[in-house]
Amino acid sequence: xxxxxxxxxxxxxxxxxxxxxxxxxxxxxxxxxxxxxxxxxxxxxxxxxxxxxxxxxxxxxxxxxxxxxxxxxxxxxxxxxxxxxxxxxxxxxxxxxxxxxxxxxxxxxxxxxxxxxxxxxxxxxxxxxxxxxxxxxxxxxxxxxxxxxxxxxxxxxxxxxxxxxxxxxxxxxxxxxxxxxxxxxxxxxxxxxxxxxxxxxxxxxxxxxxxxxxxxxxxxxxxxxxxxxxxxxxxxxxxxxxxxxxxxxxxxxxxxxxxxxxxxxxxxxxxxxxxxxxxxxxxxxxxxxxxxxxxxxxxxxxxxxxxxxxxxxxxxxxxxxxxxxxxxxxxxxxxxxxxxxxxxxxxxxxxxxxxxxxxxxxxxxxxxxxxxxxxxxxxxxxxxxxxxxxxxxxxxxxxxxxxxxxxxxxxxxxxxxxxxxxxxxxxxxxxxxxxxxxxxxxxxxxxxxxxxxxxxxxxxxxxxxxxxxxxxxxxxxxxxxxxxxxxxxxxxxxxxxxxxxxxxxxxxxxxxxxxxxxxxxxxxxxxxxxxxxxxxxxxxxxxxxxxxxxxxxxxx
Amino acid sequence: xxxxxxxxxxxxxxxxxxxxxxxxxxxxxxxxxxxxxxxxxxxxxxxxxxxxxxxxxxxxxxxxxxxxxxxxxxxxxxxxxxxxxxxxxxxxxxxxxxxxxxxxxxxxxxxxxxxxxxxxxxxxxxxxxxxxxxxxxxxxxxxxxxxxxxxxxxxxxxxxxxxxxxxxxxxxxxxxxxxxxxxxxxxxxxxxxxxxxxxxxxxxxxxxxxxxxxxxxxxxxxxxxxxxxxxxxxxxxxxxxxxxxxxxxxxxxxxxxxxxxxxxxxxxxxxxxxxxxxxxxxxxxxxxxxxxxxxxxxxxxxxxxxxxxxxxxxxxxxxxxxxxxxxxxxxxxxxxxxxxxxxxxxxxxxxxxxxxxxxxxxxxxxxxxxxxxxxxxxxxxxxxxxxxxxxxxxxxxxxxxxxxxxxxxxxxxxxxxxxxxxxxxxxxxxxxxxxxxxxx
Numbered sequence: 001x002x003x004x005x006x007x008x009x010x011x012x013x014x015x016x017x018x019x020x021x022x023x024x025x026x027x028x029x030x031x032x033x034x035x036x037x038x039x040x041x042x043x044x045x046x047x048x049x050x051x052x053x054x055x056x057x058x059x060x061x062x063x064x065x066x067x068x069x070x071x072x073x074x075x076x077x078x079x080x081x082x083x084x085x086x087x088x089x090x091x092x093x094x095x096x097x098x099x100x101x102x103x104x105x106x107x108x109x110x111x112x113x114x115x116x117x118x119x120x121x122x123x124x125x126x127x128x129x130x131x132x133x134x135x136x137x138x139x140x141x142x143x144x145x146x147x148x149x150x151x152x153x154x155x156x157x158x159x160x161x162x163x164x165x166x167x168x169x170x171x172x173x174x175x176x177x178x179x180x181x182x183x184x185x186x187x188x189x190x191x192x193x194x195x196x197x198x199x200x201x202x203x204x205x206x207x208x209x210x211x212x213x214x215x216x217x218x219x220x221x222x223x224x225x226x227x228x229x230x231x232x233x234x235x236x237x238x239x240x241x242x243x244x245x246x247x248x249x250x251x252x253x254x255x256x257x258x259x260x261x262x263x264x265x266x267x268x269x270x271x272x273x274x275x276x277x278x279x280x281x282x283x284x285x286x287x288x289x290x291x292x293x294x295x296x297x298x299x300x301x302x303x304x305x306x307x308x309x310x311x312x313x314x315x316x317x318x319x320x321x322x323x324x325x326x327x328x329x330x331x332x333x334x335x336x337x338x339x340x341x342x343x344x345x346x347x348x349x350x351x352x353x354x355x356x357x358x359x360x361x362x363x364x365x366x367x368x369x370x371x372x373x374x375x376x377x378x379x380x381x382x383x384x385x386x387x388x389x390x391x392x393x394x395x396x397x398x399x400x401x402x403x404x405x406x407x408x409x410x411x412x413x414x415x416x417x418x419x420x421x422x423x424x425x426x427x428x429x430x431x432x433x434x435x436x437x438x439x440x441x442x443x444x445x446x447x448x449x450x451x452x453x454x455x456x457x458x459x460x461x462x463x464x465x466x467x468x469x470x471x472x473x474x475x476x477x478x479x480x481x482x483x484x485x486x487x488x489x490x491x492x493x494x495x496x497x498x499x500x501x502x503x504x505x506x507x508x509x510x511x512x513x514x515x516x517x518x519x520x521x522x523x524x525x526x527x528x529x530x531x532x533x534x535x536x537x538x539x540x541x542x543x544x545x546x547x548x549x550x551x552x553x554x555x556x
Numbered sequence: 557x558x559x560x561x562x563x564x565x566x567x568x569x570x571x572x573x574x575x576x577x578x579x580x581x582x583x584x585x586x587x588x589x590x591x592x593x594x595x596x597x598x599x600x601x602x603x604x605x606x607x608x609x610x611x612x613x614x615x616x617x618x619x620x621x622x623x624x625x626x627x628x629x630x631x632x633x634x635x636x637x638x639x640x641x642x643x644x645x646x647x648x649x650x651x652x653x654x655x656x657x658x659x660x661x662x663x664x665x666x667x668x669x670x671x672x673x674x675x676x677x678x679x680x681x682x683x684x685x686x687x688x689x690x691x692x693x694x695x696x697x698x699x700x701x702x703x704x705x706x707x708x709x710x711x712x713x714x715x716x717x718x719x720x721x722x723x724x725x726x727x728x729x730x731x732x733x734x735x736x737x738x739x740x741x742x743x744x745x746x747x748x749x750x751x752x753x754x755x756x757x758x759x760x761x762x763x764x765x766x767x768x769x770x771x772x773x774x775x776x777x778x779x780x781x782x783x784x785x786x787x788x789x790x791x792x793x794x795x796x797x798x799x800x801x802x803x804x805x806x807x808x809x810x811x812x813x814x815x816x817x818x819x820x821x822x823x824x825x826x827x828x829x830x831x832x833x834x835x836x837x838x839x840x841x842x843x844x845x846x847x848x849x850x851x852x853x854x855x856x857x858x859x860x861x862x863x864x865x866x867x868x869x870x871x872x873x874x875x876x877x878x879x880x881x882x883x884x885x886x887x888x889x890x891x892x893x894x895x896x897x898x899x900x901x902x903x904x905x906x907x908x909x910x911x912x913x914x915x916x917x918x919x920x921x922x923x924x925x926x927x928x929x930x931x932x933x934x935x936x937x938x939x940x941x942x943x944x945x946x947x948x949x950x951x952x953x954x955x956x957x958x959x960x961x962x963x964x965x966x967x968x969x970x971x972x973x974x975x976x977x978x979x980x981x982x983x984x985x986x987x988x989x990x991x992x993x994x995x996x
Contacts, residue, residue, distance in 0.1 A: 049949060077942055126949075128939055218788035218789070221789075226790075269777040269778050269781070272777060369606075373610070378605070378611055379831070379834070382834065382835050385809070385837060391815065400815070404813060476805045476835060479610070480608055480802070516777075520778060520782065525768060528770060
């Protein structure tokens with residue numbers, strides 16, 4: 001069967017090559033081609049949006065490779081013309097920003113440098129989604145023979161959605177030269193889909209199903225779905241029974257894989273949400289869990305960390321890629337110092353009076369919020385994401401993991417284990433544990449409990465600040481940032497078991513997972529409510545959380 | 557989670573509020589002592605300056621202050637100076653009602669510019685009707701309301717949502733629809749109208765996905781992934797977003813990171829304007845859409861002057877303008893014109909004078925106040941650009957009159973609002989020729 005398919009392919013290919021050669025021989029001379037391109041390019045900025053697409057397809061036919069940079073620039077929104085040319089011939093230029101609304105210009109057709117211009121002197125050549133979609137397809141057609149395999153692969157992928165006679169000719173031609181296995185596979189899928197749709201021959205069509213096996217691409221699934229679809233009367237649209245049965249078997253197979261990857265995806269979502277919960281709660285597990293201070297300003301310490309990220313970014317505008325790495329220690333220091341100030345200034349006078357501490361720290365949280373509002377403005381601030389944190393890691397056609405979430409998951413675990421080390425292996429950790437277990441006894445053996453309190457609170461607050469750096473990559477950096485997370489943090493710490501760091505880890509992760517596994521079925525609102533109800537019931541049963549502290553100290 | 561926060565707030569806000577109040581009292585003492593000098597016309601400004609909505613509403617407070625300053629430079633109104641009375645309802649819906657009462661009965665303001673969320677407007681409504689005040693509401697909303705005491709200068713659904721869907725249907729040939737919104741009254745009602753409209757247009761029920769999320773939702777992974785799956789079934793898909801406020805930033809970030817491009821699945825938003833985008837890196841969002849009645853990028857002299865004035869007033873070269881600001885601008889200018897026409901600030905007289913008033917809008921046309929207290933406006937569809945501005949890709953021919961009661965909801969089909977005699981009713985049933993008396 002495979003040989004038969006190859007034979008047909010070969011036959012179609014040789015036909016395609018002949019037609020292309022014929023076209024070559026009647027190609028008009030270069031001069032003529034250039035004038036036409038220039039004329040068409042001039043029209044781009046003169047016609048209404050709806051009329052642009054026909055001009056572009058004419059450009060593609062006449063221009064071929066010459067128009068590719070122009071198409072790419074137009075798709076990226078970098079194609080302009082000079083306002084000075086408004087009433088004469090408009091030569092499109094490709095611009096490159098030099099900052100401060102200065103632009104470097106390049107002729108879009110000859111690619112010669114054309115000096116600089118300011119934004120005011122330029123007028124953009126308009127486009128919209130539909131035009132950009134067309135450009136994407138056109139670029140795919142033009143780059144199918146690119147030297148870069150990644151470009152070729154992207155080109156074939158883009159073609160998949162819109163396979164017609166024109167693209168199939170190109171594909172068949174390109175397939176002959178293709179060496180890369182992955183791309184060959186994609187091309188075979190595309191060709192097979194086309195055969196499936198257009199061929200009359202039952203054998204050919206059945207053979208065309210073969211390259212589609214194991215493919216998770218949505219187009220393949222949709223095509224197969226069409227084969228097994230029924231019409232309004234409940235009769236199968238596809239007449240060929242063997243084909244249909246085979247297709248439905250394949251669909252079953254694909255569905256199984258989809259379910260599996262869907263599960264993996266939800267698992268990752270859950271862990272990712274859990275890692276955010278873990279990050280925001282880790283600091284609190286020190287201040288609330290170990291020290292027993294109900295710190296309602298914890299959220300604002302997170303917010304300060306996020307604002308520190310913003311300020312660091314402002315200070316190093318040319319190194320946005322690395323600013324976030326600088327922001328991590330900076331945020332730790334800023335939030336830590338503010339935390340120490342809060343502890344020394346307010347909390348230590350309220351020791352052993354949880355209600356007053358709650359009210360006082362809530363007051364502090366409002367003060368901090370309003371302070372940020374007056375210093376930075378009530379509007380959200382823009383924190384740019386570095387390139388290496390944008391986009392996603394594509395594992396296959398249906399499963400991809402976003403980089404920012406992945407890094408934050410790793411980061412949360414790093415922070416958690418670093419804190420574990422501090423608590424277990426450093427003198428500070430030892431003092432902290434001693435003071436939290438028995439303050440008077442610790443004092444008696446010469447530990448300065450006041451100093452330890454301040455340091456512990458500073459540590460917890462600093463970690464809150466570090467959480468803020470991570471959150472700045474996920475959500476708004478604004479005065480209300482902290483409020484959104486304070487309840488979550490308390491929830492995690494109480495659920496995990498007050499005073500137990502491992503409890504915080506398990507608590508955060510399991511709440512994240514439960515939430516994400518409920519969400520697809522129930523919706524975000526109901527999932528949240530159910531998680532809360534679940535925690536309330538759980539706390540009724542086990543008031544000290546998942547991992548309660550044991551021993552005499554905990555009981556007293 | 558919200559609940560717990562609310563409990564905490566009531567426990568602890570008493571002393572804080574007391575402090576705030578003394579602050580406010582001293583502030584207002586200062587203001588009133590200044591006002592003693594001359595007889596003034598008082599303009600109430602009821603926008604949240606703290607809390608979740610401060611991000612959007614602070615701008616509108618500043619816009620009103622700017623308009624007042626400008627009017628005073630022109631010599632005031634009816635020979636008197638205008639005086640702003642600013643209160644802070646702090647994104648707290650019941651507090652909106654209290655503050656309205658304070659503005660009307662204690663401060664005795666002649667007009668109020670205020671509110672953003674529908675729930676705040678709904679909580680103001682009974683008070684403003686009871687005390688016969690005048691409110692200008694400048695934000696796009698879900699309709700299904702027309703009060704004698706309120707003028708709606710933002711868009712009704714037929715001036716934003718319906719034309720947006722039409723655009724996507726005709727221009728982008730969309731066949732599958734995701735209606736995503738924040739879980740409260742505006743998105744719920746708008747989506748109800750949109751769903752009815754789509755079904756009416758022949759879209760199958762299984763081609764519509766509706767999703768609601770809580771206020772300030774920040775973990776969009778599952779939802780964006782669902783949208784991706786919903787959109788990967790062969791038919792062209794679009795998202796109609798009524799997601800409000802802060803939640804948009806993480807939503808768009810997630811869209812960008814998961815690689816949902818505007819060419820595959822365009823998102824059209826009704827609550828995302830220039831201001832929301834200014835807190836966001838817009839490069840991954842290029843091509844996603846918004847439907848409004850105004851964009852900063854609209855090129856004409858009035859708009860240029862307005863932007864210049866705004867930047868000068870706010871002393872920030874980078875501040876942007878947006879649609880609710882234009883609505884505030886139109887509302888203020890209309891009120892000034894109506895007061896001049898009526899020769900008094902008396903609410904009932906001004907209310908009648910308002911109907912039929914025209915002022916230039918900022919998009920090169922004319923805004924008209926209709927008999928149902930809604931404006932006639934042009935509808936613009938814009939695509940997000942890399943610089944955080946919108947480029948207009950479609951514009952209605954002429955203006956669209958605002959429809960208070962949607963034609964696509966079974967309960968409101970026959971209802972019209974008409975505040976001119978002899979009907980003079982916000983909820984008049986054309987079938988039974990009865991006025992229910994209830995305007996919302």
